[in-house]
Amino acid sequence: MYIPRDPDFMAERAQYALRHCCEDCVFFRAAEQPKQGSSERALPTAAHHCVHGWPNAEHLQAHYDGAPDLLVFCKEFEIP
Ligand code: SF4
16 A cells, blocks of 8 residues: 655654564565475575565665655554
8 A cells, every 4th residue: 555755654653663664574584495406394595575475675674764755554564
């Protein structure tokens, strides 16, 4: 869900250390990469992604740190 940039939200985000980005969501996990030539469990990599497969580039902390024109909220955001 997109909404226009709101200066009040940006100020309160910093003031109250709001958690609203993928990095704080239970569905943001390390990507797994299968071990080559092995049937063992896949190993996590350093890359993280949304386990639902949402295109979340605009919902990452770095996007908000860049002062975006639009705010993006994910309806599935869930704090662990
Ligand atoms: S469910 Fe939403 S908030 Fe959570 S990781 Fe996926 S895109 Fe980000």
